[in-house]
Every structure is written in C-alpha cells, then in structure tokens.
Amino acid sequence: MKQTLVFILMVGMWSACQSETTENADVLVTIDKHSLSRSEVEQIIPKGTSQADSLLLAESFVRKWVKDILTYEVAERNIGSKDDEINRLVDEYRRSLLRHRYQKFLIESNLSPKIQEQEKIAYYEANREKFILDHNLIRGLFLKIPVNAPGLDKIRRQYLSRDPEALEAIEKFSMQQAVIYDYFYDRWIDFDEIIDKMPVQISHAAWYLQSHNSIEAYDSTYCYLLNIDEYLLAGSVAPYDYADMQIQELMINKQKVTFLKNFEEELYTDAVRKGKVRFNNK
Numbered sequence: 001m002k003q004t005l006v007f008i009l010m011v012g013m014w015s016a017c018q019s020e021t022t023e024n025a026d027v028l029v030t031i032d033k034h035s036l037s038r039s040e041v042e043q044i045i046p047k048g049t050s051q052a053d054s055l056l057l058a059e060s061f062v063r064k065w066v067k068d069i070l071t072y073e074v075a076e077r078n079i080g081s082k083d084d085e086i087n088r089l090v091d092e093y094r095r096s097l098l099r100h101r102y103q104k105f106l107i108e109s110n111l112s113p114k115i116q117e118q119e120k121i122a123y124y125e126a127n128r129e130k131f132i133l134d135h136n137l138i139r140g141l142f143l144k145i146p147v148n149a150p151g152l153d154k155i156r157r158q159y160l161s162r163d164p165e166a167l168e169a170i171e172k173f174s175m176q177q178a179v180i181y182d183y184f185y186d187r188w189i190d191f192d193e194i195i196d197k198m199p200v201q202i203s204h205a206a207w208y209l210q211s212h213n214s215i216e217a218y219d220s221t222y223c224y225l226l227n228i229d230e231y232l233l234a235g236s237v238a239p240y241d242y243a244d245m246q247i248q249e250l251m252i253n254k255q256k257v258t259f260l261k262n263f264e265e266e267l268y269t270d271a272v273r274k275g276k277v278r279f280n281n282k
Contacts, residue, residue: 029062031069036062106263107256120247124240131238131246136191136205139230143170144180144197145223151177152223159225160214179222185229188242198224206233 026037044061045054079086124131141159145152155173158166162185174181180197182189191205199219202208210233215226232239240247271277 029066031066032073034069036065103260107259111252111255111259113252115248115251120244120251121240123251124243124247128237130250131243133232133234133236133238135234136209137188137232137238137242138191138194138209138228139185139188141170141185141225141227141229142180142182142194142197143174143178143223143225145174145178145225147218147221147223149177149223156216156223156225160227162229188232188239191231194226198226200224209233 026039027035028038028041029036041058041061045057049057143155143159145155151173155170158170161167167183171181171183182194191209195202195205198215198217200215200217209228209231213228215224215228217224238246268277
C-alpha cells in the first residue's frame with residue numbers, strides 16, 4: 001500500500017515536472033541501466049480516461065515493467081551470456097524482422113493494390129473451383145416492423161411484389177415505420193445472417209429455400225417479413241459479384257509471392273555471379 005501511495009504521488013507530480021528541461025526529468029523508474037520514462041507511461045493511457053483510472057493503468061504498467069526487468073536481469077545473470085541458443089534466436093528474429101519490413105516496403109513501392117476488373121473476371125473463370133460456397137445465399141427484401149405500425153396489413157400484401165409501385169410504397173412506409181428495411185434484390189447475403197434477425201429456427205435451410213419463397217414471423221413487439229427472390233445453396237459456385245473481394249485478395253497475394261520470389265532469385269543470381277557467394281565443395 002505504501003508503495004502504491006508513493007507511486008501515485010510520483011504520477012501526480014508529472015505536470016509539475018513539465019517545466020524541467022533536463023533529460024532525467026522524464027525518468028520515472030530506474031533499475032540499474034534500465035529506465036522507464038513518464039512519457040512512455042502516458043502513451044499507454046487512452047485519451048479521455050479519468051484521473052482515477054489513469055492512475056490505476058499507470059501503476060499496473062509500471063509494476064509489470066519493473067517485474068519484467070527484474071526477471072530479465074536474473075535470467076541474464078544465470079544463463080544470458082552462456083546460452084548460445086538464445087543469441088542465435090535473437091539474431092534470427094532480427095534478420096526475419098528486417099526481411100519482413102523490407103519486403104513490405106518493396107511490395108508497397110512496386111505493386112498496385114488494385115487489380116483490373118478484366119483480370120479478376122479471367123481469374124474467376126479459370127478458378128471457379130476455389131469459390132465454392134459453404135453457406136446459403138439469398139437475394140430479396142427484409143423488413144422488421146412494429147406490430148402496431150399503421151399500414152402494416154397493406155405492407156404484408158405488398159412485400160412479395162417486385163412491382164415498382166409496390167416497392168416505392170414499401171420504401172416510403174419503411175422510412176417512417178420500419179426498424180429494419182433491407183433491400184438486397186441487387187446483392188447476395190448469407191441466409192443465416194437474415195435468419196439470425198428473426199424469431200424463427202430453420203433446421204434444414206437447403207430444403208426450406210427450395211420449397212419456400214418467403215418468411216413471415218412475429219414476436220410480441222415486431223413483425224418480420226422476408227421475401228426470397230433468388231437463392232444459391234452451399235456447394236454451388238459463388239457468383240462473381242459475391243466473390244469479388246476474395247478474388248482481389250487471392251490475386252494480390254499471388255502477385256506478392258511471385259514478386260518476392262523473383263526478387264530473391266535475382267539477388268541470389270547476382271550475388272553468385274559477382275562472387276559474393278562462395279561454395280565450399282570440399
């Protein structure tokens with residue numbers, strides 16, 4: 001408790017120390033050659049955090065830092081300089097980190113993040129087997145309306161229609177009365193995503209979609225209306241517009257792999273040609 005109070009007093013003095021200009025003025029804790037600054041602690045506290053919560057976060061962070069350093073020093077005294085495996089792993093990690101950062105720099109500098117539409121279409125047509133659905137998709141209209149909304153009976157008669165006048169009436173009604181108005185005749189949505197919003201349970205979704213084109217359900221507060229205009233079952237090839245983002249990601253990843261492979265191969269060939277790499281054939 002005494003240590004906690006001392007720490008809080010130290011934290012409370014941060015603002016008073018702002019006028020100090022020496023480098024040591026920012027140091028909060030020191031353990032041998034290791035030090036933790038006030039500015040480092042301040043950075044871990046989210047903006048808008050209350051003073052009380054800030055003190056708790058700061059104290060927790062400092063205590064963990066102190067424990068980590070003390071544990072590290074004990075470990076270093078006992079096995080640090082003697083453990084070649086640790087040194088090897090540190091060197092390996094450093095090389096891996098530098099490679100990763102440079103590869104990221106090369107990719108960002110040389111590859112476009114956007115794939116042309118015609119390229120994506122060609123890739124989709126040549127690799128349709130990569131885009132098999134593992135869930136059911138639907139296109140349609142979903143409404144969630146309070147059961148006491150005026151005009152609900154009329155909407156129940158209209159929501160299955162694709163007539164432009166009916167759709168316009170539904171949209172106008174929904175702007176004023178509906179809690180959810182989701183028009184997705186023009187895009188595919190996961191069937192389960194819609195069902196999760198309704199007070200219904202469907203055990204055999206594939207059978208249901210093949211034998212029903214709508215769902216009307218109620219609870220004590222709302223009426224739920226779903227018109228299923230089209231469906232695609234799990235196991236089908238995903239339509240291009242639904243798979244678009246996946247195609248983009250796959251093609252970009254393929255470009256990255258090819259680019260880095262070529263870059264590394266050029267480095268290797270050039271280094272061997274210049275004699276930088278020497279093979280011992282003994």
